[in-house]
Amino acid sequence: MYDYCIVGAGLYGCVMADGLAKRGKTILLLDKRENVGGNVACEVKDGIVIHKYGAHIFHTDSKRVWGFVNEHCEMRQYCHSPIAYNDGQIYNLPFNMNTFYKLYGADMPSQVKELIEEDRVAIKNPKNLEEQALALAGRRIYYTLIKGYTEKQWGRSCRELPASIIKRIPLRMTFDNNYFNDKYQGLPEKSYNELIGKLLNHPRITIMTGVDFKEHKEVLEGVSRHIIYTGSIDEYFDYCYGVLEYRSLEFRTVRNTHTDNSQGVAVMNYTGDGISYTRTIEHRHFMKECNSPVTWTTTEYPAKWEVGKERYYPIGDEKNLALYARYKALADKQDKVEFGGRLGDYKYYDMDDVILKALERLDTIND
Ligand SMILES: Cc1cc2nc3c(=O)[nH]c(=O)nc-3n(C[C@H](O)[C@H](O)[C@H](O)COP(=O)(O)OP(=O)(O)OC[C@H]3O[C@@H](n4cnc5c(N)ncnc54)[C@H](O)[C@@H]3O)c2cc1C
Missing domain, CATH: 3.40.50.720 (NAD(P)-binding Rossmann-like Domain)
Incomplete structure (x- = not known):
């Protein structure tokens, strides 16, 4: 017993x-x-x-x-500093002055604030995630960095997703690519x-x-x-x-022998809608030191869930x-x-x- x-x-x-x-x-x-x-x-x-x-x-x-x-x-x-890729361009994450510089060509926080303000869509009571994101962050951020990724992640149009998924969108007015705000971070x-x-x-x-x-x-x-x-x-x-519903994921892990550094960063998010996966992880970049002559990557494909499949996101x-x-x-x-x-x-x-x-x-x- x-x-x-x-x-x-x-x-x-x-x-x-x-x-x-x-x-x-x-x-x-x-x-x-x-x-x-x-x-x-x-x-x-x-x-x-x-x-x-x-x-x-x-x-x-x-x-x-x-x-x-x-x-x-x-x-x-x-320090986690992922990169977003969309249509041949790369952007720093989370949304910070490096991202805004790339998106708007502006390098002063006051300028960026004005540009985002101009780009925001005035929607009083957003009815769905798209309206919420347009109201909070504006068109450029939404269409370049949020829409494609979110739709792939949830397998639905942002217009069909509840506004409540995004409560706020932090817009960091400093050149700081540290993804998390938490006091303690590490691996x-x-x-x-x-x-x-x-x-x-x-x-x-x-x-x-x-x-x-x-x-x-x-x-x-x-x-x-x-x-x-x-x-x-x-x-x-x-x-x-x-049945309680989930979203699932498929992981495709590959051993790359042609290079020891395939993307130069631990996590690359694919925010466009022409690519079916959401992100690729290159595991060696999580390590402090790695002398391997090859590199391993895992690509994440959001997938429909049904009973019997792995449950990932409720x-x-x-x-x-x-x-x-x-x-x-x-x-x-x-x-x-x-x-x-x-x-x-x-x-x-x-x-x-x-x-x-x-x-x-x-x-x-x-x-
Ligand atoms: C893709 C992804 C990325 C994430 N990244 C981060 C991150 O960067 N930072 C972070 O803090 N968190 C992250 N998380 C969250 C993190 O994975 C969870 O917080 C944590 O793993 C939850 O632990 P758990 O014990 O609740 O669940 P699980 O790790 O899922 O453990 C539950 C276990 O129960 C077993 N089980 C279920 N049913 C049965 C059964 N009938 N019989 C026997 N065994 C059963 C399962 O096989 C499983 O091993 C991420 C999650 C996902 C999906």
Whole structure:
């Protein structure tokens, strides 16, 4: 008998497993994938650390989360500065004076502010994402850097997407290409596998990979006192109210032997609509040093989701949030199982959010 069966060895499951093991609990941690780490899992090829499920950059304002991560894994400084490509031109991201200089040819913040103001479309109550973006950032920024990327990402026209997806568009009036505003930012010195390995390095944790909970539900419920479920909440309840919708991604990872530097930057976003992918990651640029004579790239293709495919981004519109609320009400009535992580909560979380959620949950477990 285990004290806990944790379903899903992503960050949420691993932080919970570590904390519970430190509290003297026994844990059976399982994942249907063949590897632990969930979406932060990495693999090393030709001496290059490959982020298997897309670029993962750690950033947080939480001292507690940053302290926790550094306790388990050596982190190093990394400043994320992606590039946007559209129609043969490149632009710095996030939107800052370098971007505006390229877009408007103006190099003074006061000038740029005026130009953006002139370019804005006066729409009082934006009815969709397009109107919202035109009202907030103006035509040039919207058509060059937002429209194509967003439509590919969500598989729908910006006119069909809710305005609420974009609450505000930060326009940075300094020449600063650091993508994130958070106080603490970085990457593991080695890889996220080190963080996961340290979290799971307890004799009280038994790990099983390649095991799908739903195929062994009865047995697993029988051998554990509590269940922490980090898979999709609707799947746990056999979709009794319906299916929560997601957007999926396909990753195409390629070993390039003709060059050791194919794009000169870790992340290149493709913001035009003539190209079907949204971004290409060149993994070696996440590393401080890399002497490999080859280079590995991963291109991300947004994809339609259906049950059975990997869930990446929750659709999170009114219909789906109402459905989630019904599952949440059902979940609250269970005494043996609790839900957590991005799939259990049906919410997009960054890594720091998930870690903080797990730490706060652990704070409440004292016995
Ligand atoms: C493309 C992409 C890029 C991202 N980039 C960043 C970034 O740069 N910075 C950042 O902070 N965050 C980023 N994130 C978010 C980050 O990936 C998540 O915050 C984090 O991985 C969530 O951890 P989790 O444990 O909740 O979920 P997951 O990592 O998804 O773990 C859940 C695990 O549960 C397993 N599972 C599900 N159902 C079952 C079942 N029935 N039986 C057994 N196992 C099951 C799954 O296989 C999975 O391994 C990104 C996310 C995506 C999709």
